[in-house]
């Protein structure tokens with residue numbers, strides 16, 4: 001199937017590692033022009049190097065911490081001066097730290113709000129006007145299965161991600177007439193560096209091995225295994241493509257059946 005991504009310009013936030021990198025790789029395979037954004041320039045350069053062998057185009061990179069509004073403004077200036085337009089945007093960053101509902105200070109809540117909620121507001125405020133002028137745009141946002149079903153000991157994610165999803169639902173109805181389609185992806189546990197680090201810390205806490213913890217966690221998933229980043233990327237690429245012409249405002253889980261909710 002031709003996804004109509006050839007030559008399309010897509011910005012991949014959090015594109016240096018994990019789910020973002022898998023999406024960037026899949027977009028490159030479909031012929032898209034990809035630019036990567038994350039905080040650490042070294043990570044970005046390594047990721048771009050890996051992608052260059054498969055890409056017909058250069059892979060521009062930009063260092064930006066989405067927690068910081070001044071960084072987001074600089075990103076906007078870079079995008080406007082570097083690209084003719086933006087066809088696709090993958091919004092993604094690191095997740096908030098683990099912890100119970102009463103364990104965080106005001107400062108920790110503010111940091112999580114800036115990184116996980118306000119970044120989505122600020123980045124869409126930046127990119128949607130560009131897409132409006134083109135009368136075309138596709139935005140996919142990586143959130144978490146915690147939007148549908150809260151996860152133990154992830155109070156920040158459980159509280160903040162549903163707000164981001166509700167904001168995106170509202171925005172999607174305001175942009176649909178301009179052919180800007182916005183969808184939210186809800187990953188369940190997926191094999192990235194972040195998950196490997198979490199498994200290690202859960203194993204230490206439970207005084208057991210990573211293999212044992214992996215078995216216990218995978219047993220909670222109807223498909224009996226963690227996801228692979230490429231499995232999420234397959235959906236993201238479709239949602240970001242010109243082949244997606246009528247799906248907007250949706251929350252779509254890629255979780256092997258992990259969320260036990262109907263909607």
Ligand SMILES: NC(=O)c1ccc[n+]([C@@H]2O[C@H](COP(=O)([O-])OP(=O)(O)OC[C@H]3O[C@@H](n4cnc5c(N)ncnc54)[C@H](OP(=O)(O)O)[C@@H]3O)[C@@H](O)[C@H]2O)c1
Nearest residue numbers: 014016017018019038039040066094095144189190192194
């Ligand atoms: N993997 C899972 O099982 C899973 C499940 C549910 C939800 N999620 C969510 O999906 C998202 C991606 O997860 P992942 O597993 O791919 O994580 P990851 O492997 O830690 O990758 C995160 C990416 O985002 C970048 N990043 C982190 N903080 C940033 C910031 N403040 N500003 C800009 N870029 C930032 C990182 O690069 P730099 O370090 O260079 O900034 C990296 O490229 C997270 O929000 C996570 O909570 C993941």
